[in-house]
Amino acid sequence: MVSTASTSAAVSPESLPDAHGRFGAFGGAYVPETLVTALKELSEVYETARHDPAYVEELHRHLKEFAGRPTELYFAERLTAHCGGAKIYFKREDLLHTGAHKINNAIGQVLLARRMGKPRVIAETGAGQHGVATAAVCAKFGLQCRVYMGAVDMERQALNVFRMRLMGAEVVGVEAGQKTLKDAVNEAMRDWVTNVRDTHYILGSALGAHPYPMMVRDFHRVIGKEARSQMLEREGRLPDEIIACVGGGSNAMGVFFDFLKDESVRLVGVEAGGHGIRQGEHAARFEGGKLGVLQGCKTYILQNADGQIELTHSVSAGLDYAAIGPEHAYYRDTGRVRYAYACDDEVMEIFQLCSRLEGIIPALESTHALVEGVKRAKQMRKDEILLINVSGRGDKDVNQVAKLLGVKLF
Amino acid sequence: MDRITQAFARARSQNRAAFVAYLCAGDPDFATSLEACRALLRNGVDILELGVPFSDPLADGLTNQLAAQRALEGGMTMARVNELATALRTEFPEVPLVFYTYYNLVFSNGIEAYVSAAKAAGLDALLTLDLPPEESSDVAEACARHGLKTVFIVAPTTPSARLPVIAAAATGFIYYVSREGVTGVRDSVAGGIPEALAAIKKHTTLPVVVGFGIGTRAHVSEVARHADGVVVGSALVNVIRDHLQNRASIAGAMGQKAADLVAGTARA
Numbered sequence: 001m002v003s004t005a006s007t008s009a010a011v012s013p014e015s016l017p018d019a020h021g022r023f024g025a026f027g028g029a030y031v032p033e034t035l036v037t038a039l040k041e042l043s044e045v046y047e048t049a050r051h052d053p054a055y056v057e058e059l060h061r062h063l064k065e066f067a068g069r070p071t072e073l074y075f076a077e078r079l080t081a082h083c084g085g086a087k088i089y090f091k092r093e094d095l096l097h098t099g100a101h102k103i104n105n106a107i108g109q110v111l112l113a114r115r116m117g118k119p120r121v122i123a124e125t126g127a128g129q130h131g132v133a134t135a136a137v138c139a140k141f142g143l144q145c146r147v148y149m150g151a152v153d154m155e156r157q158a159l160n161v162f163r164m165r166l167m168g169a170e171v172v173g174v175e176a177g178q179k180t181l182k183d184a185v186n187e188a189m190r191d192w193v194t195n196v197r198d199t200h201y202i203l204g205s206a207l208g209a210h211p212y213p214m215m216v217r218d219f220h221r222v223i224g225k226e227a228r229s230q231m232l233e234r235e236g237r238l239p240d241e242i243i244a245c246v247g248g249g250s251n252a253m254g255v256f257f258d259f260l261k262d263e264s265v266r267l268v269g270v271e272a273g274g275h276g277i278r279q280g281e282h283a284a285r286f287e288g289g290k291l292g293v294l295q296g297c298k299t300y301i302l303q304n305a306d307g308q309i310e311l312t313h314s315v316s317a318g319l320d321y322a323a324i325g326p327e328h329a330y331y332r333d334t335g336r337v338r339y340a341y342a343c344d345d346e347v348m349e350i351f352q353l354c355s356r357l358e359g360i361i362p363a364l365e366s367t368h369a370l371v372e373g374v375k376r377a378k379q380m381r382k383d384e385i386l387l388i389n390v391s392g393r394g395d396k397d398v399n400q401v402a403k404l405l406g407v408k409l410f
Numbered sequence: 411m412d413r414i415t416q417a418f419a420r421a422r423s424q425n426r427a428a429f430v431a432y433l434c435a436g437d438p439d440f441a442t443s444l445e446a447c448r449a450l451l452r453n454g455v456d457i458l459e460l461g462v463p464f465s466d467p468l469a470d471g472l473t474n475q476l477a478a479q480r481a482l483e484g485g486m487t488m489a490r491v492n493e494l495a496t497a498l499r500t501e502f503p504e505v506p507l508v509f510y511t512y513y514n515l516v517f518s519n520g521i522e523a524y525v526s527a528a529k530a531a532g533l534d535a536l537l538t539l540d541l542p543p544e545e546s547s548d549v550a551e552a553c554a555r556h557g558l559k560t561v562f563i564v565a566p567t568t569p570s571a572r573l574p575v576i577a578a579a580a581t582g583f584i585y586y587v588s589r590e591g592v593t594g595v596r597d598s599v600a601g602g603i604p605e606a607l608a609a610i611k612k613h614t615t616l617p618v619v620v621g622f623g624i625g626t627r628a629h630v631s632e633v634a635r636h637a638d639g640v641v642v643g644s645a646l647v648n649v650i651r652d653h654l655q656n657r658a659s660i661a662g663a664m665g666q667k668a669a670d671l672v673a674g675t676a677r678a
Contacts, residue, residue, distance in 0.1 A: 020544070030513055030540045032469040034565040034590050037572070176475060177465065186468045193469065194591035196567060293514045293540070294466065306488045307518030308465040 013260040016327070021210020021297075024333065026326035029209040030293045035189075038196045043211040045116055050218070055115070059108055066140065067103045069222065071095050073230035076388075078357040079374070086380035088373060089239065090360070090390045091227045091255060098133045100363060100392030101220060101251045102204055106133035108219035110141055113200035120144045120199040124188040126153055126181035126247065127318035127365060128160025129392055130204030135169035145169040148187040150180040153317040156400050178311050181247075181321045185295050205248025206325035209296030213326050220254025227387060228258050235385060241266040241376060244389040245368040246339070247283070247318050249325035251391035260336060268376070269328060270368045272314030273341035283312040284341040285324040286332055292323075299326045315344040315404070316364035316397075342371035348404060350374055351394065363392035364401075413506040413534050414559060414582050417456045418617040418638055426675040427634035429454060430619050431668065432510060432643030434461035434477035435494050436486030437650055442657045443481070444494055446650060449665035451502045454672035457639065458498070459537065462491050462511040469512075469539040471594030473644040476651065488515065488524075492531040499532025506534040508561060508582070513541045516549060525552040535582035537561035543579035550579060563587050564610055564618075566602065577613035584610060584618045585641065588633075595644045596623035604636045630674030642671055 021027045029039055049055040063069040072095065076088040093101040113121055121143050125131030131147040138145035147164055151173045154161050164171050177183035185208070192201040206216045231239055242259060244252035246269040259265045274282035282288075285300040292301035294309060302310040302322040314320040331337040342350075351367045353374075354360055362370060366389070373388040380386060394401075402409050411419070421428035431450045436443045447458060463478035463486050470478070495507055509528055516524045516538055528536065536558055541549060543562060553560050559582030564573065567590060576584065586607065588600040603620055610618050620633045621641030633640045649667050653660045 028545055029542070030545055031542065032539055032565070033542055033563040033576075034567050034587065036542050036544075036565075037567050037569055182466065186466055189468045190471070190592045196590055290518065292518045295468065296540075298517075301514070303514070303518060305519070307515040308482065309514075 013257060016330070017210060017214050021214065023327045023330035026297070026299050026329040027210060027213060028298050029296060030298065031209045031296050032193060034193045034196060039209055039211065041116065042112070045112055046211055046215050049112060049115060055111065059111060062107045063104065063222065067097045067107060068095060070226045073227060073234060076358050079354065080377070082357055083374055083377035085377040085382060086240070086384040086386040087382070088377050089231070089385065089387045091223060091387060092390055093223060093251065094360065094362060094366065094390045094393035098129070098136050099395060100129040100133070101223060101254065102130040102133040103136065104222055104254070105204065105216050105219040105250065106130070106137045106202060109200070109202040109215070110137040110143065113143065113202070114141060116200060118198055118200040120195065121202055122146050122148065122188050122191050122199055123202045123204060124148050124181065124184040125204065126184065126320060127316060127363070128153065128157040128164070128396060129318065129363070131169070131171070132160050132163050134202050134204070135164040135167040138169060139167040146191070147171050148174055148184040148191070150174050150178070150184050152179040153181065153184070157317055157396055159399065160396050180312070180317065182309065189295065204250070206250040206253045206327060207248040207295065207297065207323065213297065216250050217253040217257060217327060220250050221257045223251065223254040223389065224256060224258035227255060231385070231387065238262055238265050239385040239387040240264070240380065241268060242387045242389070243268045243270060243369045243373045243376065245270045245319060245365050245391060246324060246328060247272070247321050247365060249328045251389055253325060253327055255389040256337065267337040268372060269337055269339045270372045271339060271341040272316060272319035272368060273343035274313040274315070276343055277341070280311040281313045282341070283314045283320050283322070285322070286339045287341060294323045297326045299329045300324050315347055316368065318363070318365040319368060340372050342368040346371045348401070351401060360390065361394035361398070362390050363394045364397045366391045413504060414457070416504070417506050418583070421456055421639070421675070425677050427637055427677070428456040428617070428619070428639035429672045429675050430457040430459060430621070430639045430641040431455040431646055432459040432461060432641060433646055434463055434474060434481050435491045436463060436481035436484055437477040437647065438480040438654060438657065439484040440486065440490060440494060442660055444497055445661035446664045447498055448501065449661040450646070450668045451498070451505055453665045453668035455668055457506045457508060459508045459510045459641070459643070460491070460495060462488070462509055462515055464512040464515055467512060469592055471592040471644065473595070473647050473651070474593050477647045492527050495531040495533055507532060508535040508537055509533055510537050510539070513538050521548050521552045525549070525556050525558055529556040529558050533558060535559035535561050537585065543575050546579055553581070561585055564606070566590055566600070566606065570609055573610060573613045577616070580614070580616055583616050583639070584614060586610060586618055586620045586637070587622045588620050589622055591622065593622060593644055595625035595648065599624060599629050599632050603633060607636050627670055627674035630671050634675045634677060640675060645671070
């Protein structure tokens with residue numbers, strides 16, 4: 001059922017994207033003219049920074065001291081016993097400061113903003129984790145911060161809205177469209193077009209125009225690098241399969257990247273199946289999406305016959321988005337990464353199971369990976385190893401889950 | 411001579427700037443939109459930019475976002491947009507029609523199909539907001555094949571080194587966006603327009619129009635002194651917004667507004 005395709009072996013993962021930001025047929029930089037020069041500047045600044053030992057040293061220092069890296073590799077003993085198959089490990093990105101992997105990228109980009117001398121930062125957020133991470137780094141470095149968030153997401157992630165405001169960020173609700181992540185990105189782009197001279201846009205996923213998909217991926221590669229050496233140290237070998245959830249796809253690209261060349265390691269991305277694969281009720285771009293261009297890049301997009309972007313739905317705000325990162329589209333087409341989806345009801349069930357069995361409350365986003373992980377572990381042999389990236393913690397989701405379960409908290 | 415070249419030549423011979431009007435096709439419904447466009451063209455508008463409504467217009471301000479939303483809710487589709495253009499082309503054989511669109515609409519059903527349908531509907535040019543010259547070769551080839559012209563944007567943030575790239579890509583005219591930001595009416599006209607136009611003119615013989623934030627006759631008049639054409643969008647869309655309760659009154663109000671603004675194009 002899963003092929004460890006060798007088709008991708010010909011092209012080195014490090015050689016992508018090309019100079020135009022393309023991963024094969026995907027990616028690029030489809031933006032209004034006003035932003036073209038800012039993106040070029042960002043590309044150049046990033047290219048210089050990543051080869052500057054002082055930048056790299058500072059990045060690593062903040063990842064350690066501020067974010068709390070490295071994160072642990074955790075053997076999920078009771079979940080393993082429950083499934084009765086493969087040995088299940090969690091990569092514990094949920095342990096990071098601010099609660100999710102998003103802080104890796106926020107630190108990397110805020111250092112670039114300082115390097116460019118831009119005093120103002122904007123960001124979009126869905127579940128609020130990227131917004132919280134951005135608010136935190138802006139507080140730490142004394143930069144002005146404004147976060148755009150869909151009005152629907154502000155309601156379902158009210159706790160994160162308050163956290164951002166506590167850290168001094170201005171949170172702006174977006175009432176346009178369906179009032180979720182996509183609309184927040186539109187609004188952030190409009191802000192950036194208007195204030196591009198003094199503002200850096202910290203985009204939070206492996207999405208958008210070049211260089212964002214590449215840069216965001218690079219900042220999250222630390223997840224896979226750590227997991228790889230931790231697994232070798234613990235088990236003396238690589239995992240057989242790695243599973244991660246995919247909204248835009250930043251945590252997945254981060255954990256997958258340093259295993260792309262290991263053909264023995266199966267890689268699985270899990271999209272949001274929402275209420276099921278029916279128009280407007282899910283966010284599984286590889287199920288019913290088609291090639292298009294949205295918010296800066298060419299990729300698979302949920303859209304109607306005319307090219308209008310479809311409504312999406314997921315219980316998790318962070319996966320509730322109509323497009324997928326272009327690098328995922330590339331590895332899906334080469335067959336190197338397999339994509340599955342998990343539906344809301346499965347997510348609710350496994351959210352509770354993981355909490356009960358492991359004492360770890362995962363983010364609803366990450367729970368999508370756990371749903372697929374539980375299914376796969378049951379099908380795998382006991383001597384096989386399954387690694388699940390627990391990209392964030394579920395504290396932010398507790399109110400929403402209580403509501404869905406009919407539990408009154410206050 | 412093609413319609414675009416002719417329109418600018420005519421304006422120039424009358425010692426005025428060409429007036430380029432923008433409306434979102436199908437805002438708030440097909441019939442009213444058609445009447446509003448007719449009102450523009452009967453009141454001196456030289457070139458009509460038809461916005462193709464898109465669900466995610468990230469280069470547009472609230473005025474145009476809401477217009478697109480009204481049009482889509484009113485049942486506009488690509489086929490209906492082409493139908494509207496065809497109706498205008500039949501009635502106004504001389505007036506250049508330009509699609510103002512987003513790339514996903516052009517791309518998703520095949521660039522070739524989009525461009526040939528636009529040509530068949532009587533369009534003269536294509537302006538794709540989120541398609542910089544670097545990404546435009548497929549569209550440029552299709553447009554060349556079908557005899558459709560291209561319009562590209564120069565922004566205040568565009569460095570002079572990029573001007574030759576943009577000038578090489580454009581075949582219809584160049585659109586100078588006079589300020590950073592999204593579309594929408596502003597209190598005043600941006601500074602630096604004569605300098606920017608002079609820099610662009612070093613690289614092209616095409617007409618250069620100026621837009622973004624221009625909403626009054628005084629604004630039009632100020633810009634008309636320097637530019638080959640003046641673009642007004644949101645101020646016209648606002649006429650629709652302000653008369654939504656009585657759609658039958660939109661065309662009349664639109665005609666008055668157009669006549670008032672067009673009067674500003676005269677160069678003293």
